[in-house]
Amino acid sequence: MAASLADVPQLLLNGIMSGAVLAIPAIGLTAIYAVLRFPNFAVASHATVGAFAGYLANVSMGWTLVPAALVAFLAAGVVGVASDWVVLRPLRPAGLITATIASVALTIALENLVRLGFGNALRDYNLPIFRDWRFGGLRVGPQQLEDLAIAVTAVVVLFGFLRFTRLGKAMRAVADNPMLAGIKGIDAGLIAVLVNFIAMGLAGLGGMLIGLDTSIDPLTGFRVLLAVFAAAVVGGLGSIPGAVVGALAVGVAEELSLLVLPPDLRTMVGFVAILLVLTLRPRGLLGARAY
Amino acid sequence: MFSYLVAMGVTAGIYALMALGVNLTWGMAGMVNLGLAGFFAVGGYATALLTKTGFAIPLGVAAGTLAAALAGAGVALITARLRADYLAIVTLGFSESVRLIAANQIWLTNGSDGIAGIPGPWRGDLTPMGFNLLFLAIVGVAVLVTFLGMQRLSGAPFGRVLRALRDDEDVAAVAGKNVLLFKLKAFAVGSGVLGLAGALYAHYTSYIAPDIFAPLLTINIVLALVVGGVGNNLGAVAGAMLLVLVLEGTRFAAPLLPFLSAEQFAAMRELLISGMLLVILRVLPGGIIPERIGA
Numbered sequence: 001m002a003a004s005l006a007d008v009p010q011l012l013l014n015g016i017m018s019g020a021v022l023a024i025p026a027i028g029l030t031a032i033y034a035v036l037r038f039p040n041f042a043v044a045s046h047a048t049v050g051a052f053a054g055y056l057a058n059v060s061m062g063w064t065l066v067p068a069a070l071v072a073f074l075a076a077g078v079v080g081v082a083s084d085w086v087v088l089r090p091l092r093p094a095g096l097i098t099a100t101i102a103s104v105a106l107t108i109a110l111e112n113l114v115r116l117g118f119g120n121a122l123r124d125y126n127l128p129i130f131r132d133w134r135f136g137g138l139r140v141g142p143q144q145l146e147d148l149a150i151a152v153t154a155v156v157v158l159f160g161f162l163r164f165t166r167l168g169k170a171m172r173a174v175a176d177n178p179m180l181a182g183i184k185g186i187d188a189g190l191i192a193v194l195v196n197f198i199a200m201g202l203a204g205l206g207g208m209l210i211g212l213d214t215s216i217d218p219l220t221g222f223r224v225l226l227a228v229f230a231a232a233v234v235g236g237l238g239s240i241p242g243a244v245v246g247a248l249a250v251g252v253a254e255e256l257s258l259l260v261l262p263p264d265l266r267t268m269v270g271f272v273a274i275l276l277v278l279t280l281r282p283r284g285l286l287g288a289r290a291y
Numbered sequence: 292m293f294s295y296l297v298a299m300g301v302t303a304g305i306y307a308l309m310a311l312g313v314n315l316t317w318g319m320a321g322m323v324n325l326g327l328a329g330f331f332a333v334g335g336y337a338t339a340l341l342t343k344t345g346f347a348i349p350l351g352v353a354a355g356t357l358a359a360a361l362a363g364a365g366v367a368l369i370t371a372r373l374r375a376d377y378l379a380i381v382t383l384g385f386s387e388s389v390r391l392i393a394a395n396q397i398w399l400t401n402g403s404d405g406i407a408g409i410p411g412p413w414r415g416d417l418t419p420m421g422f423n424l425l426f427l428a429i430v431g432v433a434v435l436v437t438f439l440g441m442q443r444l445s446g447a448p449f450g451r452v453l454r455a456l457r458d459d460e461d462v463a464a465v466a467g468k469n470v471l472l473f474k475l476k477a478f479a480v481g482s483g484v485l486g487l488a489g490a491l492y493a494h495y496t497s498y499i500a501p502d503i504f505a506p507l508l509t510i511n512i513v514l515a516l517v518v519g520g521v522g523n524n525l526g527a528v529a530g531a532m533l534l535v536l537v538l539e540g541t542r543f544a545a546p547l548l549p550f551l552s553a554e555q556f557a558a559m560r561e562l563l564i565s566g567m568l569l570v571i572l573r574v575l576p577g578g579i580i581p582e583r584i585g586a
Contacts, residue, residue, distance in 0.1 A: 039376045041383070042324075087569055094576060097323045100379045102572055104325055105510055109565040115550075115558040190436035222506070226387050229380050271384040278369050278377060 003258040010138055011255040017144045017230075019251020020151040026231035026243040027158065028199035034175035034238040035195040038096050041103040042083065043203040043228060045110035047221030050076035050204020051211040052114055059126045068125075069150055069208055076204020077197040083110065084196045087239030107222070115218040122215035149210045154205060155244060158198070162240070171195060175238070194227070223267075227254070230270030234277050236287015245285055249273070293376025297423045301495055303535040304430035306490050310515045311437050312484030317451055318522035318582070320477040321457030322367070325379045327485050327512055329386025330359040332393060332504040335493040336400060339409045348412055352490040358477045359486020363529040367478035370530075371471045373481035386504065393501040405500025409493050426495050433491060434528065437484055441524045444480075453477050454522075507561055511538070520578030529580060537567075 003011060025047055032040045053075030058068040083106060091102045130142040162168040173181040174191045182188060206228075207221050227250055235246025254269045261268075277284055307509045309327065316322045324330075337358040338351035346354075366385055370378040393400045400406065412429070414422050444450050452473050455463040464470050511534060519530025541560050545551075551559060571578075 033499065039380055091569075091572055094572070096375055097317070097321070097379075098572055098576070100376055101325070102569055104383075104506070105513075105565040105568040105572075108507060108510055109562055109569070112558040112562040112565070116555050116562070117405055119552070119554050226384050229384065233377075262395075265391070267391055268388050271388045272383055274381060275369055277584065278373065278381065282373055282377070 002183050005259070008256070011055040011258060012252060013138055015255035016248060017140075017148055017251070018254070019248035021206065021209045021264065022224070022227055022231050023244045023247035024151055024154055024209060024250050025203045025228045026235070026247045027155070027240055028202035028206070029228055030195050030203075030235070030240055030243040031175075031195055031199040033232070034240070035141055036092065036099075036192060038092070038099040038103070038231070039237070040088070040199075041100070041225065042080075042088070042107040042110065043200070044167030044204040044225040045107040045114070045223035046080050046200040047207025047210070047224065047228075048074045048111055048114055048216075048218055049207070049221075050201075051207035051216040051220050052118060053204065054208035055125060055211070055216060059123070062126075065127065065146060065212075066150070069205055071156075072208035073201040073205040076207070077201030079110070080196045080200020080203070081193055084200075085193070089192070094101065111218050111222065119217065120217055122217050124215050125212055127212065143212065147212060150205075151209060154202065154219075158240070161198075167194060188212070226267060227270040230273045233274050234284055236284025239284065239286045242284055242286035249285070260288055292351075294420055297420075297427050298518055299535055299539055300427050301423065301430050302539075302548045303532050304427070304434045305492050305495070306512065306515055306535055307434050307528045307531035308430075308437055308488040308491070309512045310519065310531045311441050311524060312481045312488065313432070313512055313516055314454075314481075314522065314524060314527040315441060315444065315484070316478050316481035318516065318527070319445060319457065320453040320474060320479055320481075321375065322474060322481075323375055323379045324382045324478075324481070325509055326382035326384070326386030326389075328504040328506065328508040329382070329389040330363060330482045330485035331489035331492070331508065332386070332389050332499075333359045333362050334489030335503075336393065336406070336489075337486070337492045338490040339406045339499055340399070340545025342410050343406065343408070348410060348494060352487065353493070355490030355493075356483045356487040360483030363485075364475050364479040366482075367475045368471075371474045383506075386506070386509065390501050390504055393504070400501075403501055405498055405502075406493075407498045409499065411494045411497055412556045414497070417518055421586065426491075430491055430495075433487065437487075438524055438528060445524060449473075449476075507564065510565055510568060514564060514571070516578075517568060517571055518575075518578055520580040521583060522582030523578070523580050526578050526580035526582075530578065533579075538564075 021116050029040065029043045050072035054068045054072035057063045086223055087106050088099060088102055089202065090097045112191035125144065132139045158261050162172055170186045171191055171194060173186055174188055178188060210224055211220050231247035231250045232243050234249050237241025250270055250273055253273060257266055257269045304336055309331065313324055316324055334355035339357035342348055342351040366381055370381050394403045411422060412425065417425060452463060452468050456470060456473060460470055493517055515530035515534040516527050518533055520526025541563060545556055548556060
């Protein structure tokens, strides 16, 4: 069933909703890129780890959405710090390509650890079901609004942290100029740990929020990997505000694509967006450099 | 048992071809390809679709090779001016997109059921054993020709320019080399070899489906190359042989771990492969046959 022009306002609204959720893991990816300077494909498996941690808190422990989302963030953050420390950190001096390839191997390894424990079966969160609300001709699910609220809160907290705290400023300093930051006595190792915790925590939170809409399985993270990268590249790799803008753009573009494409090709939109941006404006909408 | 070994040999040959193709782009030119499964798939699907409609097998294989080479050139063209990590992102995106199209465009690819009944050379006239042996010979010749070609390229000025690009692009540009063109050529040839491997695979097994082109295939080949020695053609072939031994060897481990379900056992194998890659990157970054410069 193809969407028609009359659906455009609804599609825009859906796109903004899904884009806001997509922004969470995209910020994680771009933050690691800004500080450690490599595209970390392991965001995929950390999104899966977060989704399953949130699932355990929500279904096994019976916690409600917000505490379960916090568990998703913390669990993925801790796994992120540990996996980076043990696996990726020692390989970073070997160069960009080695670290990038290692992150792909890491993501497959973590995904299979989850599979080993939980199997491939689809799992659902235990959430109350509400009827959609209607405003004029537009439909909104209360669940979507709650996701949106969590995503916006996470972004606001992150921006506050980066702007107003000492550690946040130190993180931005390292991203901006690692050598100068080192001269000023900022511990690059500590910042690396911090950025991994925050970024993979966000990936985990994002994985859970994405899973809330449907079901989760070990491939939950990998399935959105392309869209997450598209959001980060469109916004400009390494730019956190860019990741937010890019995610909204990709979210809206994916929805609007329903006007011209069959729904099963929706995921292709991310790839097309990457190709377009790299061809026309490689540094992305808000990014600084791509060379 | 003998037929099992022959089948293993064909698989090893196809993996060796892929490792040789990746060695040209990654080993020599320093261009990473994280979506090599996608180029493999393009080769396989192109020849499957053509030969099912009556084209001759060699024509289909040539078309598959060419299609993958063109796709590679396109990807390289878009990312040639950018940092190496953009190529990683675009190649991975490419392979996922190919898999999506293969899984969803049922009118073209029959979706996730895959395409069955792809013709093989003289498959109907030969015993299964004879067909396997014939195919082993075909793949063997393909590996030998590709190996010799890659050795020739590696020693030629072309190979030297690629290594110069890998080590310092700016210096190569200052020396008057057309960086973009060399990168484009290298990536097109490397992707073409991946397409050739995919096409041969399709005609050998007579069946292709999107599952075969999962990211794990990419990890497999990267592992083969890293084990053998990145930048070394002999290492690429040796690494592929070793990888197939490991992959096949682990199949027999299933009875030893009866407490694992089939699903868990598959996960264990994937864990083993990705874990091995991480360990070898750490302890043996040069591989068993490291690259020799000036040889």
